[in-house]
Every structure is written in structure tokens, then in C-alpha cells.
Amino acid sequence: MTRATQAISLAEARARYQPDAELAPLPAMIDPDTLLAAFHPDHLRGSVVKLVIGANAGDSCQHELADLLQAEAVIDEADLAGTPVTDCDVLVIGGGGAGCAAALAAAERGASVILATKLRLGDSNTVMAEGGIQAAIEPEDSLQRHVQDTLRGGHHAGDPALVAAMVEDGPDVIRWLIRQGMQFEQTAGGNLHTRKAGGLSTARIVHCRDYTGLEMMRVLREAVIQHRAIEVWEQSPAIELLSNERGQKCVGAVLSSLADGRLRIVRTRSVILATGGIGRLHLNGFPTSNHLGATGDGLVLAYRIGAKLRDLDSFQYHPTGLVYPPHLSGKLVTEGVRAAGALLLNADGQRFVDELAPRDVVSAAILREVRAGRGIRSPRLDKERYGVWLDTPRLERAQPGLLERQFPKLLGRTRGAGLDPRVDPLLVHPTLHYQNGGAVIDVDGATTVPGLYAVGEVSGGIHGRNRIMGNALLEIIGFGRRAGVAAISDRDRGPKKVTLEHVNRMRRALTLAGMPMMRKAPQVLPPYAGGVWGR
Amino acid sequence: MEGAVEFDLTINGQCAQAHAGMTVVEAAWRNGVPRVRGVGCLEGVCGSCRILLRHDGEVTVALACQTFVQPGMEVVFLPPQSAPRHHYDIDEFEDSWSIQSRFHEIFPEAARCRHCHGCVVSCPKGIKVEEAIMLAATGRFRDAGEMFFECVMCELCDNACPEQIAPAHVGLFCRRITAHFHLRPPNLIHRLEELRQSKQGRGSHD
Missing domain, CATH: 3.50.50.60 (FAD/NAD(P)-binding domain)
Structure with missing residues (x-):
């Protein structure tokens, strides 16, 4: 995942944040294809393999998914x-x-x-x-x-x-x-x-x-x-x-x-x-x-x-998944908030992308900011997470009452963690969203x-x-x-x-290809939620 | 947050260790607690992870993914919602004049609220359930339905109701009937008409 060396901490970024700070003009946009090739997770080295058996043999596939597609059935x-x-x-x-x-x-x-x-x-x-x-x-x-x-x-x-x-x-x-x-x-x-x-x-x-x-x-x-x-x-x-x-x-x-x-x-x-x-x-x-x-x-x-x-x-990585509070990690802030005018700001408090560019482009831009050390670090017990600001307080100042009227879910969810998007900017990072x-x-x-x-x-x-x-x-x-x-x-x-x-046919194909027969699929539930087959 | 202090709680009768800031779901997973039912969205909208809580001598109900652990808390995951007891087919309503009489046939208990407040205290979304049921029972379906806007159909109110009113389903009935009979947006209707005409036009040239 993304690593950043000189990212500032959440507390420091929050202390620096001003909802009325002056913003420099948006820097000139680099070519979206170049940005995607360099930063979009689909293009991460080693993330994609070729399928060996089945109707898509020879096609590219995310390796985590390929492991499941080329696995044994759980029954016979x-x-x-x-x-x-x-x-x-x-x-x-x-x-x-x-x-x-x-x-x-x-x-x-x-x-x-x-x-x-x-x-x-x-x-x-x-x-x-x-x-x-x-x-x-x-x-x-x-x-x-x-x-x-x-x-x-x-x-x-x-x-x-x-x-x-x-x-x-x-x-x-x-x-x-x-x-x-x-x-x-x-x-x-x-x-x-x-x-x-x-x-x-x-x-x-x-x-x-x-x-x-x-x-x-x-x-x-x-x-x-x-x-x-x-x-x-x-x-x-x-x-x-x-x-x-x-x-x-x-x-x-x-x-x-x-x-x-x-x-x-x-x-x-x-x-x-x-x-x-x-x-x-x-x-x-x-x-x-x-x-x-x-x-x-x-x-x-x-x-x-x-x-x-x-x-x-x-795969689609939605640009604005919450980083903080931790129990909502990865959960979405709807694109509707950006559509209503909310901006994305890096740790320097500056814009870095057209917020309404396609989702993959916005996500790649956020990943670029984080990798360049212009992200904000949120501490967690298990691992550190990084993000950028979604500037909801500025939106609230421009259109008072809008967040409460149009985005009750957002306000309700963060309230439990003592966060108010009308006052506190939200720390966001791309999150795996859609196949x-x-x-x-x-x-x-x-x-x-x-x-x-x-x-x-x-x-x-x-x-x-x-x-x-x-x-x-x-x-x-x-x-x-x-x-x-x-x-x-x-x-x-x-x-x-x-x-x-069809299960017998797949098993024959796995054997002929010399593939491992240990893994079974479908997974049904993620391992951290108890899984199903390991019990 | 390095080295946060761990404390004990009980989940489904099993002792579990957790630290402040974890939700009940996170604590249950971390401790491998069995019979953890219905965890779904993890953001408080699917209404599945219902729990019974005992803490400081008080018994309450809540959604596990939105409840933070506390020392000494006792948690039991509740079984899934039971099948609905009230049946109706929204397409069988003759017209909007008959809604109220049909409502009392379908939900006869709704007029018998004894104001015990059980539904209100059990609602994890803070909906004024009792007030909304009163509105529904007097035919104010639009207003009643609006009060249920944030309802996630966890049906904890249905469990709490001694009169078996099934408030969550009453609320949803109010919302559905309002849209079904009264939502007639001109921009949508106009586009549908344009599409119908162009389809007809195309048909005549074939």
C-alpha cells in the first residue's frame, strides 16, 4: 500500500486547517492516462496475473481473484x-x-x-x-x-x-x-x-x-x-x-x-x-x-x-473513503458531497485535482499526493493510514445548512464518533468500491x-x-x-x-495444469469475520 | 494510540478483551466469538447486527457495528428478524381514498398504542416512533412516513411493542403509499411520454 515519509499527523493537520484559508489556483492537470498508469492500483506492479484454466485462460486478472477462480469446489x-x-x-x-x-x-x-x-x-x-x-x-x-x-x-x-x-x-x-x-x-x-x-x-x-x-x-x-x-x-x-x-x-x-x-x-x-x-x-x-x-x-x-x-x-477505488474515525475505515463519503461543491485539499491545504473528474482519475491523484508526502497520517493500532482532506466546512460556509438538508446520513454516521463535518474536514483515501x-x-x-x-x-x-x-x-x-x-x-x-x-471438469483442468488443489472457493465470509470453511 | 489499555467484556457469554474505540463487532471478531449473527454493512444502515446490552445495571438494545465497547459490558447478539405478520399488496389498493380504511384492516393494532414508549427507547436512530404511529393511525401517512426517514428496518421497535403494532412496517407502509399514490413528477412523466411517442413513431415506419 501507499507509503509516505514526511506526511504530517492528523492532529497537526487539523490544527493547521482553516476553513477560510485562501486557495491557490488548481495546478495544471497532467494527462489522465499518465496519472492512471503511474498511480491507479489496477496498474500496481504484480497485482495482475494471467488465468491458466477456464473460459478466460490467458486473460489478465487481479491475483487475489485469480486464486479463487482457480480453486477447488467445497463439495463433491x-x-x-x-x-x-x-x-x-x-x-x-x-x-x-x-x-x-x-x-x-x-x-x-x-x-x-x-x-x-x-x-x-x-x-x-x-x-x-x-x-x-x-x-x-x-x-x-x-x-x-x-x-x-x-x-x-x-x-x-x-x-x-x-x-x-x-x-x-x-x-x-x-x-x-x-x-x-x-x-x-x-x-x-x-x-x-x-x-x-x-x-x-x-x-x-x-x-x-x-x-x-x-x-x-x-x-x-x-x-x-x-x-x-x-x-x-x-x-x-x-x-x-x-x-x-x-x-x-x-x-x-x-x-x-x-x-x-x-x-x-x-x-x-x-x-x-x-x-x-x-x-x-x-x-x-x-x-x-x-x-x-x-x-x-x-x-x-x-x-x-x-x-x-x-x-x-x-476495479473501482472510490476516491473518498473515510480514514478516520477508524471504525468507519473505508466507508464512503458520497460523491454527492463533491458534486455539491466540496473540495479536496492536501496536507499543504491546497487543491490538486478537479474534484469532479472521473473517479479513477481523482483516486489516482489522491494516491499521488499521499505518495509524494503531501498526505495526512492517521494513527491506528494495527497500521498507519493516510489521507487528504475533504473540505466539508468550506462547503458549509458557502451553502449554510446544505449538509444537514442533503446529507443526513453523513452527519448521523460521524456524530457517533464526535465528528461534525460542518466544522471538521474529513480525512479521506481511495477505498475499494466496485468491480x-x-x-x-x-x-x-x-x-x-x-x-x-x-x-x-x-x-x-x-x-x-x-x-x-x-x-x-x-x-x-x-x-x-x-x-x-x-x-x-x-x-x-x-x-x-x-x-x-462441471466441478469434475474444473478439477481435471486444475490437475492437468498442475495447479494447487488446497484452496477452496467460494469464500462466503472474509477470514477476519470467522470465515466459513476453516471452522 | 500505541499500547491502548485493554479491558474485559462479555459477548454471547464469552469473555472478550477489547480496547476503547472498538465497536462490539470488532471486539467479537477479534475474540473469535461464535454465533455472531447478521453483521452486514458495518455502517449502521442494514439494521442486521442487533444486540442486547447490559451495562451499569441498565438493559438496552442497539446495533453492534455502531456501539463502542465499554469495560464490563455484557452483549448478546439477537436472532434475525421474524417473518412479517401483516400482509398487503400495494397494487390491490383501489385508489388513494381507501388507504385509511385499508390501513386499519392491515394494521389493526396501530390504533391501540398504549404509549409504553418501548419503541422509542429501542430505536437506534432516535425516531419518535410513538408519535409517528399516532399520525399514521389518523391517516397522516406522508407526515408519519417522513418521521421514519432514517429507519433501517432493524425492527427493534417491533420486538419492543406489546401490542404487536410492527411500527417499522407501519412506517414503511406510510412511505410506500405516499410515493405510490402521490409522487407524479412532471419531468419524468414528460420524458416517458416522449419515449412512448417516439417508439410508436418508429413502430409505424417498420
């Missing part, structure tokens, strides 16, 4: 004997926003749905999303502009057909959410209030103050548990998918129970993976904004059954394996190599609904036999 055929079997039309794995949207879409069309989730329904990254959701609804905006901003933000690595599908869904996604009972911020005239953010050419983010994800998640959770056709299995992580005799179609999954460790088989026509991301793998030693369950299980399961993945060497890539999908969320869909963060191709704010919440609902509909249009009568043929 002997474990399935006597395991109870449940049949349903659609199995949704994952209880965040994408999983709930998929389950609702399938159930609305008459399918019987089981939604299995590792922890509690709604325990997800969705519930923490603060900033908002993009939809091109303002008169000066258009679908075309939304598409352009998304592709440009992703360094033109995104799939234009997927981006167009997501963008086209935007306005109707908002209508659907309102119909489910989700509230949004309005202007005095009753319009939906929109905000601008990094990489957006116009105001396009609709939001519910800084609790957009919480509002979305509590509404969708209630809609799901109230729906008669959806059965919810909580504390039930998926530990393997099931395939047909030839190992070529996904026909169900094996679920474990965190409560008693027992296994259950779900046999189905379609499986929708909505398992989220990988923040809790702490790539390159970074802290994360993610939920405890974000251990990349979906990628592991999809890869083992043969699904093609993409952009496994591209840009994932399973290759089409516009219905279908992966390259028949019967297997992937939606939300576990899928890839929409955000290219950098996601812009507000597109994650749009994607999970838009593609969640698309996959929910597509998953039941399959006329297949359902499986006759469920097997672990």
Missing part, C-alpha cells in the same frame, strides 16, 4: 446424497437490489421464485448506496447523452449494446420504483430533483437525500417479502451451481445454511446470479466500502460452470452458459473500466427486471438430472 458428489431437493421456476441468488428486482419481475409474471441470500434479505451494497440513480429525464438531457457519458466514463471499454439497454430503461425504472413505493427528492414544482456528478455532462442523478440505497432497499425488501410467489431463504449462501449430465447447462444450485451448515438443493429452469462484488477480498490491501458478504462468490460459481468473464483486472467487470452477459442478462443469468455488480460490460456515479443503481434494477423476464421465457421443461459434472 458424495455431499449431495440424501440432500433435500426443492423445485422452482427461478432461483435468484443474492438479496440486494438486483436480486429483488429479478425476483419481483419473474414473480409478477407468474413464476415460482426462490430468493436465497447469504445474510439477511437486503444486506447488500445496495442498502449503502448514497448518491443516487441516473435517468435522463431533464429537458436538456437525452438518452444519447447518457450513453455517451457512460461510455466515455468507462474509457470506451463498455459494450454499447448493454449501455444502450440500461439507459433506455432509465425513466421506466424510476417509474417502476415509484410504483413499488420508493420516494425521491422533489423540487418545489414537483419535478424529480437531479444532481450532477463526476463525468456527467448534465444533471441526471435522481436521489433520496443521501439515503437513496436505503430507501430503495427497504422498499424492495418489503415488496419481496410481501409477494406470495417468492420464497426467501436467508442465511443461505450458494456454494455451488448444478449442471446437467454434460455439465453444459445450469439447472440449479446447492445452498448451505449459516445457521446449521446443512445443505439444500434447488432444482430449477433458470438461475439468476445477483451476488454483488468483491470488496471484501481487499485487493492490493485496500480498505473497502463494501458489505461484509462481498467476497466474489458469484464470479467463482459462474467461472467454474464455464461462464466467460471480462475485465477482471479493472467494473464480471460475467459476460447479453441484453437479457444471460451469461454464456445456458440457464444462467447474471445481473448487477457480478456482471460485466456496462461500465467498461470505470463506472460513473448513479449507474450501478440503475443497472441493478434495469437488468434485474430484464433477467427476471427472460428467465421464465425459456420453454424448457426443467432438468431431469442435476450433477456436479
Whole structure:
């Protein structure tokens, strides 16, 4: 991780800080590509390896993730004997926003749905999303502009057909959410209030103050548990998918129970993976904004059954993760705060980047400041952490009352630690936030394996190599609904036999490649939270 | 912070060592405490890591990820929330005139609050639950829902309520019904109409 020799201490920086200090003009910006190549964690030497086996053999992949993708399964055929079997039309794995949207879409069309989730329904990254959701609804905006901003933000690595599908869904996604009972911020005239953010050419983010994800998640959770056709299995992580005799179609999954460790088989026509991301793998030693369950299980399961993945060497480090207070380490301060005008200042009290440049550029700039010794050091018992100031007091002086009105979550969270962002600048550092890539999908969320869909963060191709704010919440609902509909249009009568043929195939590949068979995946929970397999 | 003083507390019946500034979750992990349920977001919004606390002779409830350890504290992680007892389908409401009568059918207990204050003292977000339930019971759904704005659905109020009102679900009902029937933003509606017309236009040229 980042090291700095002459960084000043938090106490010293706080004593020096003046909310009304004069700021020098922003120094001339160096070429973003040069900045990214030098400082973005994706480009750290040794962080990326080539995959040896599977559908992406030869592709670049973050090494922590590669270890899991090329690992042994946690079960084999002997474990399935006597395991109870449940049949349903659609199995949704994952209880965040994408999983709930998929389950609702399938159930609305008459399918019987089981939604299995590792922890509690709604325990997800969705519930923490603060900033908002993009939809091109303002008169000066258009679908075309939304598409352009998304592709440009992703360094033109995104799939234009997927981006167009997501963008086209935007306005109707908002209508659907309102119909489910989700509230949004309005202007005095009753319009939906929109905000601008990094990489957006116009105001396009609709939001519910800084609790957009919480509002979305509590509404969708209630809609799901109230729906008669959806059965919810909580504390039930998926530990393997099931395939047909030839190992070529996904026909169900094996679920474990965190409560008693027992296994259950779900046999189905379609499986929708909505398992989220990988923040809790702490790539390159970074802290994360993610939920405890974000251990990349979906990628592991999809890869083992043969699904093609993409952009496994591209991750988003959100620029403004909290460094202090320590118990919120890595937790986000929404980009909305910078969109509202908050500046980033280094230890010298000076600006060093356009705060609304794309997230990867802002993160790289912060890492550069820290490495150059212009960071601020925060002491911790385990290790030292560094950061720069997010100048919220200056924002408060410019727009009194704004923080309290628009960012109640931020104020509420820091209050417990005796910190007031209206008076105290916040110490921030990039935090592992989002998996840009994932399973290759089409516009219905279908992966390259028949019967297997992937939606939300576990899928890839929409955000290219950098996601812009507000597109994650749009994607999970838009593609969640698309996959929910597509998953039941399959006329297949359902499986006759469920097997672990794909597990055997992967094991053969591991043996032939002479790879170690010791490591098992999926991980389910991070080791520091007790893990699962070591018990 | 070098060499911070360690002290003892009890988590799920097991003795644990921690130091000031740690949360209950951090202390539980560090000491390998079993049966630590429902840890999720670690920032107080998923409402899962519910605990019962005994300290200085006082018993309270809280969220473990937002609670700092103290010497001698006794902590028990609570089981997950139970299935909801009140059922409704928001699409089955005829129109907004019937909301209040439907509300009393769905949540008959809401009008029977005995003002015991249990919900208010158990709320980790400081919501004036009792007052909000009063508003809901008199049909003031928008105002009631707004009071539940910071609700994370930990449902500790539901556990505390002797009348089984399920206040968290009442609050969410109020918020949902307000959006479902009353949120009609002109900018969104106009864009949807434009898209509908252009789709129709495209269709006729095919």
C-alpha cells in the first residue's frame, strides 16, 4: 500500500486547517492516462496475473481473484446424497437490489421464485448506496447523452449494446420504483430533483437525500417479502451451481445454511446470479466500502460452470473513503458531497485535482499526493493510514445548512464518533468500491452458459473500466427486471438430472495444469469475520 | 494510540478483551466469538447486527457495528428478524381514498398504542416512533412516513411493542403509499411520454 515519509499527523493537520484559508489556483492537470498508469492500483506492479484454466485462460486478472477462480469446489458428489431437493421456476441468488428486482419481475409474471441470500434479505451494497440513480429525464438531457457519458466514463471499454439497454430503461425504472413505493427528492414544482456528478455532462442523478440505497432497499425488501410467489431463504449462501449430465447447462444450485451448515438443493429452469462484488477480498490491501458478504462468490460459481468473464483486472477505488474515525475505515463519503461543491485539499491545504473528474482519475491523484508526502497520517493500532482532506466546512460556509438538508446520513454516521463535518474536514483515501467487470452477459442478462443469468455488480460490460456515479443503481434494477423476464421465457421443461459434472471438469483442468488443489472457493465470509470453511 | 489499555467484556457469554474505540463487532471478531449473527454493512444502515446490552445495571438494545465497547459490558447478539405478520399488496389498493380504511384492516393494532414508549427507547436512530404511529393511525401517512426517514428496518421497535403494532412496517407502509399514490413528477412523466411517442413513431415506419 501507499507509503509516505514526511506526511504530517492528523492532529497537526487539523490544527493547521482553516476553513477560510485562501486557495491557490488548481495546478495544471497532467494527462489522465499518465496519472492512471503511474498511480491507479489496477496498474500496481504484480497485482495482475494471467488465468491458466477456464473460459478466460490467458486473460489478465487481479491475483487475489485469480486464486479463487482457480480453486477447488467445497463439495463433491458424495455431499449431495440424501440432500433435500426443492423445485422452482427461478432461483435468484443474492438479496440486494438486483436480486429483488429479478425476483419481483419473474414473480409478477407468474413464476415460482426462490430468493436465497447469504445474510439477511437486503444486506447488500445496495442498502449503502448514497448518491443516487441516473435517468435522463431533464429537458436538456437525452438518452444519447447518457450513453455517451457512460461510455466515455468507462474509457470506451463498455459494450454499447448493454449501455444502450440500461439507459433506455432509465425513466421506466424510476417509474417502476415509484410504483413499488420508493420516494425521491422533489423540487418545489414537483419535478424529480437531479444532481450532477463526476463525468456527467448534465444533471441526471435522481436521489433520496443521501439515503437513496436505503430507501430503495427497504422498499424492495418489503415488496419481496410481501409477494406470495417468492420464497426467501436467508442465511443461505450458494456454494455451488448444478449442471446437467454434460455439465453444459445450469439447472440449479446447492445452498448451505449459516445457521446449521446443512445443505439444500434447488432444482430449477433458470438461475439468476445477483451476488454483488468483491470488496471484501481487499485487493492490493485496500480498505473497502463494501458489505461484509462481498467476497466474489458469484464470479467463482459462474467461472467454474464455464461462464466467460471480462475485465477482471479493472476495479473501482472510490476516491473518498473515510480514514478516520477508524471504525468507519473505508466507508464512503458520497460523491454527492463533491458534486455539491466540496473540495479536496492536501496536507499543504491546497487543491490538486478537479474534484469532479472521473473517479479513477481523482483516486489516482489522491494516491499521488499521499505518495509524494503531501498526505495526512492517521494513527491506528494495527497500521498507519493516510489521507487528504475533504473540505466539508468550506462547503458549509458557502451553502449554510446544505449538509444537514442533503446529507443526513453523513452527519448521523460521524456524530457517533464526535465528528461534525460542518466544522471538521474529513480525512479521506481511495477505498475499494466496485468491480467494473464480471460475467459476460447479453441484453437479457444471460451469461454464456445456458440457464444462467447474471445481473448487477457480478456482471460485466456496462461500465467498461470505470463506472460513473448513479449507474450501478440503475443497472441493478434495469437488468434485474430484464433477467427476471427472460428467465421464465425459456420453454424448457426443467432438468431431469442435476450433477456436479462441471466441478469434475474444473478439477481435471486444475490437475492437468498442475495447479494447487488446497484452496477452496467460494469464500462466503472474509477470514477476519470467522470465515466459513476453516471452522 | 500505541499500547491502548485493554479491558474485559462479555459477548454471547464469552469473555472478550477489547480496547476503547472498538465497536462490539470488532471486539467479537477479534475474540473469535461464535454465533455472531447478521453483521452486514458495518455502517449502521442494514439494521442486521442487533444486540442486547447490559451495562451499569441498565438493559438496552442497539446495533453492534455502531456501539463502542465499554469495560464490563455484557452483549448478546439477537436472532434475525421474524417473518412479517401483516400482509398487503400495494397494487390491490383501489385508489388513494381507501388507504385509511385499508390501513386499519392491515394494521389493526396501530390504533391501540398504549404509549409504553418501548419503541422509542429501542430505536437506534432516535425516531419518535410513538408519535409517528399516532399520525399514521389518523391517516397522516406522508407526515408519519417522513418521521421514519432514517429507519433501517432493524425492527427493534417491533420486538419492543406489546401490542404487536410492527411500527417499522407501519412506517414503511406510510412511505410506500405516499410515493405510490402521490409522487407524479412532471419531468419524468414528460420524458416517458416522449419515449412512448417516439417508439410508436418508429413502430409505424417498420
